[in-house]
Amino acid sequence: MFSHRFLSVLLCMILMLLATESFGQQIPHQVPPRRSYQLADGFGMNVDLPREPRLPWTERWWTRIFDSGIKWVRVGQYENSSERTSWDWIEQTPGHYATTPDLDEAIRSLAENGVHIEMELQYSNPLYQGNPAIRIRRVILPPPGIGPDDHPPNPIFNPPTSPEQIDAFLRYARFMVRRYQGEVKYWELWNEPDIGYWQPQTKTKQELVAKAKAYGRLLSSFADVVHQTDPQAKVISAGTSSPNLVFARAALAECARKVDIVAYHTYPGFGSNHMPEEADTLEHASAFRAAIMHVPGMRNEVQFWDNEWDVSPLWKNSNESVQARYVPRFYLYNLAQGVKAFMWELVPGTDGNEDNLYGIINGRTPGPDAFKPREAYRAFEVTSALFGETAIDPTAEFSIAGVPAQYTHGQLQSYAFRDKVSGQRIYAFWLAVIAEPADNFTPIDVNLKVSDPNLRKPVLIDVRTSAVTPLEWQARKELRVPLKDSVMAVADASYLNWPLVPETPGELQALHTGNAVTLRWKTYTHANRLEIERSINYGPWKIVGEMAGGQTTFQDTHVVKGHVTYRLRAYNNQGASAWSNPAWVDVRNNSSEVVKKSRCSGDL
Numbered sequence: 001m002f003s004h005r006f007l008s009v010l011l012c013m014i015l016m017l018l019a020t021e022s023f024g025q026q027i028p029h030q031v032p033p034r035r036s037y038q039l040a041d042g043f044g045m046n047v048d049l050p051r052e053p054r055l056p057w058t059e060r061w062w063t064r065i066f067d068s069g070i071k072w073v074r075v076g077q078y079e080n081s082s083e084r085t086s087w088d089w090i091e092q093t094p095g096h097y098a099t100t101p102d103l104d105e106a107i108r109s110l111a112e113n114g115v116h117i118e119m120e121l122q123y124s125n126p127l128y129q130g131n132p133a134i135r136i137r138r139v140i141l142p143p144p145g146i147g148p149d150d151h152p153p154n155p156i157f158n159p160p161t162s163p164e165q166i167d168a169f170l171r172y173a174r175f176m177v178r179r180y181q182g183e184v185k186y187w188e189l190w191n192e193p194d195i196g197y198w199q200p201q202t203k204t205k206q207e208l209v210a211k212a213k214a215y216g217r218l219l220s221s222f223a224d225v226v227h228q229t230d231p232q233a234k235v236i237s238a239g240t241s242s243p244n245l246v247f248a249r250a251a252l253a254e255c256a257r258k259v260d261i262v263a264y265h266t267y268p269g270f271g272s273n274h275m276p277e278e279a280d281t282l283e284h285a286s287a288f289r290a291a292i293m294h295v296p297g298m299r300n301e302v303q304f305w306d307n308e309w310d311v312s313p314l315w316k317n318s319n320e321s322v323q324a325r326y327v328p329r330f331y332l333y334n335l336a337q338g339v340k341a342f343m344w345e346l347v348p349g350t351d352g353n354e355d356n357l358y359g360i361i362n363g364r365t366p367g368p369d370a371f372k373p374r375e376a377y378r379a380f381e382v383t384s385a386l387f388g389e390t391a392i393d394p395t396a397e398f399s400i401a402g403v404p405a406q407y408t409h410g411q412l413q414s415y416a417f418r419d420k421v422s423g424q425r426i427y428a429f430w431l432a433v434i435a436e437p438a439d440n441f442t443p444i445d446v447n448l449k450v451s452d453p454n455l456r457k458p459v460l461i462d463v464r465t466s467a468v469t470p471l472e473w474q475a476r477k478e479l480r481v482p483l484k485d486s487v488m489a490v491a492d493a494s495y496l497n498w499p500l501v502p503e504t505p506g507e508l509q510a511l512h513t514g515n516a517v518t519l520r521w522k523t524y525t526h527a528n529r530l531e532i533e534r535s536i537n538y539g540p541w542k543i544v545g546e547m548a549g550g551q552t553t554f555q556d557t558h559v560v561k562g563h564v565t566y567r568l569r570a571y572n573n574q575g576a577s578a579w580s581n582p583a584w585v586d587v588r589n590n591s592s593e594v595v596k597k598s599r600c601s602g603d604l
Contacts, residue, residue, distance in 0.1 A: 015316050023032075027493045028460055031466040032500040034069045035384040035578050037114030040421050042071025042388035043331050043380075044118075044342030046308060049075055049083060049106045050581075054351040054364045056146075057581045059371045060522070061347045066113045066578035068377065068476040069384030073110060074307050074342050078156070079353060082144045087172045088156055090137040092128050097175040105565065105582045111183040113578045117237065118186035118307070118342075121173050121222075123197065123304065128165045130132040136517070148196030148478040157199045159214070161188075166218060170225050177229040188236035188263060188307075189222045190215070194247040205246060212247040216254030225259035239263035240305045243288035249295055256297035264288065267309035269492045272316040276309060276330035277413070277432040278468065292541075306334055307342040309464065312357045313374065317437060322377040325486040327360070328383040328463045329413075331488060332428050336392050336415045343380070347371070383465045386426060386489060390417035396425055397451040403446060403483065407431055412483070419495075425452060426491040428463070433434075435485050443482035450477060450488060455492050463487040468496070499574035502527045502549075508541035510566055510583035517556045517585055519566055527570035527577070537562045540556030561587050 005275035017067040036042070047065065050057045065073070083089070084103045091097050110117055126136055148157045160169040177187060191197050193215045196210065202208040216236070223235040232469060237486055240247055243264045252259060266279035279285045289304050313320040327343065343360070350356050350363040360376040362369045396416030403412050414429040428451065435441075458471040458479055464486040471479050471490065482488060508521040517530065527549030532542040534556065545554050549570060556566070565584040570577040 003320045011166050027457075028468055028496055030037060030468060031382045031385055031461060031496060033067060033381050034388065035114075035501060035504070036069055036071055036241050037578055038498060039069055039071050039114070039384070040389045042069055043384055044072035044074060044305075044307065044340060045070045046077065046345040047073045047075055047340055048077065048345065048347070048349045049085070049160070051082075051084070051101055051349070052419075055347065055348045057583065058507050058509055059364075060111075060506045061371050062581045063504040063578065064361060065110070065115065065346065066379070069388055070115060070346070070375050070410045071384070071388060072116045072118065072340070072342065074118045074120070074188070075106075076122065076164075076188070077289060078123060079145075079191075079197070082142060082146070082352075082373045085119055085176070085254045086122055086156075086553055087169065088123075088127075088139045088141060089128065091125060091168075091174065092141075092171055094135065095170065098180065101563065101584065101586075104280065105182075105584065107180055107183050108538070109567075109579065109582050116182075116186070117184045118188055119176070119180070119184050119521070120191055120238075121176055121189045122190045124158050124160060124165070125168065125172075126155050127169045128160070129155055129158060131212075141404065144349065144351040147353050148201075153196060153199055157197055159193070159198045159216060160218065166221065169218070170221055173222055173225050174229050177226050177233060179510075181233075182232045185230075185232060186234050186236055186261070187222075187226050188238060190238040192241040193251075194240045194242075194244045195197075208247055209250045212250035214246075216251035218252060219260060220255035227258070234260040236261040236263050236305065236307075236427045239265045239305070241265055241266070243283050243285045245288050245291055248288070248292060252292065252295045252298065255474050257299060259298075259302065261303045261305050262289075262292055263305045263307045266306055269308065273311060273318040273322055273434060273437075275357075275434055276311070276326050276430060277333050279306070279309070280333075280337075285339075285554065289563070295504065297504045302339070303340065305340045305342065308344045309341065310344040310358050313376075314357050319437045320375040321439040322435045322437055323360070324464055325439075327379045328487040329430060331380075331383050332387060332415065332417075333413065333432075335387060335390070336413075337418070338392070371603055378466060379464045382461075382463050383487070386461065386463065386495075387417055387428070387489075389421055390419050390426065392416070393418035393425060396427075398427060399449050400429060400446050400483075402444075402446040407433075407444075407483075417431070422495075424454065424487055424492065424495050426495060428487055428489045429483065430487045431479070431483055431485055433485050441485045443484050445480055446483050447474070448479045449482045450479065450490070455490075457493040458490055459493050459496075461489040461491065463489055498571075501575040501579040502572050503571040504578040505530065505568050505570050505580045508566065508568065508580045508583040510564075510585050512559070512585040512587060515557060515559055517559055517564065517566070519556070519568075519583065520555045521552055521580060522570060523552065523570060525570075526550075527572050529571050530568055531571065531576075532568040533579075535565045535567075536560055538565070558588060 268274040268278035268282040347361040348359045348363040393416045460469045503524040532545035534544045
């Protein structure tokens, strides 16, 4: 017979197992965020690179890239940021190519935090324009905020057309691909060449076709250089300002078989509130994609990227609530069409010509909102966490019944997505209607019928706000759910099972005085411990310090000469954060000097 002691122990073990099972099935009240490195795939964002004084490293915006789960970035824009990737920054004297530490450290930080990088190479260079006898011998960099609509446009928007100019541009392209091989895999030629960024502006279809052919010839040579320099790299045709079929078809006719990705932008109703789904109605993006696939030489595996879209909260009939409702709709609608999507943009450089107009994070403003997230930031974070590594699942069996008649003309959007890692499904649905600034849309209760044996413990997720609510099965395997003008989702509670790691430490600064480097930073969530690493002259990272969580300073007393970079991350019981922004000093003879030199510069 069992002893009383044995029975007591057995009962205790059973209770512990039941408690553990119950705890494991607890449903969070909100969707936990996923960091960029936690995602196998994800969504894109246009990101201006750090620069003083408007986008400094020492503000938190940079580490929010990784905390929000941005997995792809498009860098290299010029008209709003005078970006350091552009030709006139890289080649400032004839035949000499150099990158700055700001650029090198930004690319390394993105790549080592699990972010895929698309880099635009643009625009022209005044070293190669005009009469050779009187050309300038050193670039005078244009100020931030320049644009092709200035009168007259800055010479950088005059494309390379002569053999000399084309050869010079291709040497710049070869340097950049070689320089960032292993860190940057995706290369885009120019930005919106169908309008004024590739001068001149055109007035007739004939002029537009002629410009497209000139662009296509350069794209053909550019593709050869990229693929020869890095066989693993992918070539992207420039994102046109809209799904411009006339321009794209004429340009790609010159080089269709060499292009890996066709990019375009969608701004339906630029300047006012237009819903993102109108890209496939007002601008016919779906018809554009279908027509491009019939261009002679186009390969079946070519991808389509919508690598610029936004609705500004400051546009007509818009506000932050409109932007927050549209952001998930934009990403999921494109995901359902098999299109990789990029929003314009993370945070604006307010010294540019767009001030604080765009962004899901405010730029540097004079008020208390400087670098503070807008409402759409959380909506993106949730969309990324839930759908970032999913794909459309055409095998799913589900339907929605009870939609009012006025919304049966294409407004209902409903999709099943499958996580490419876990294999679990998640269902998303919304009404493609104008999101009014008043934000008083009345939810409509409908029946979601799902045939999914893995949906055992269904939860309703408000993708805009991140709220999670348990659902009860109705008769006939139906769930009662609300339709809104923002995305709602249904998944099994176990879908939300990724580790909740700390937010990334940020605002890291390094100060060299005497024989020591003092580091200062900020943390934003609880952590058990911190880990600090150091890299000398862009070499391997090595741990130089560990300490309890909550600490905000560290002193490195083993200073060495060279370009010395630091970073840190935080740990809790579930894992590590992403790496902080880098901070560095250039040490020469025991003195601190910031030297604007490259770890890879020289002549070609």
